[in-house]
Amino acid sequence: MSAREYSETLAGVVGAPVLALLNQELIYAVNMWACGHRMSGVTHIVPAVCLCLSIVTVALSYRVWTSVGRGVDDEPAVLESRARFLALLGIAIGAFSSAVILAQWVAIFVFDPCARA
Secondary structure, eight states: OOHHHHHHHHIIIIIHHHHHHHHHHHHHHHHHHHHHHTOGGGGGHHHHHHHHHHHHHHHHHHHHHHHTOSOOOOOTTOHHHHHHHHHHHHHHHHHHHHHHHHHHHHHHHHSOTTOOO
């Protein structure tokens, strides 16, 4: 596995969950500003950008998976097998993180930024 493939795989494994957490934090920060300025449409920018970046991490992991040979066979102590596993892990975690970002975005459509309990 080359250094480029390793970094692209790490983008899916680590980058996508970090994007989901960053999305949640930025939504809270932008929400207060949007309520104060009566601009609720601004709150949709953060999840749109985070979702696009998360999908890019899935695409990078998919590209690594196809470059090391598609499949899920597990030959013991083979570097390509480990690379395939990490790429598939990056695809799965990236897809799950994208689903989390999408679920957080749906909440923005449902609730008003100025709604307080």
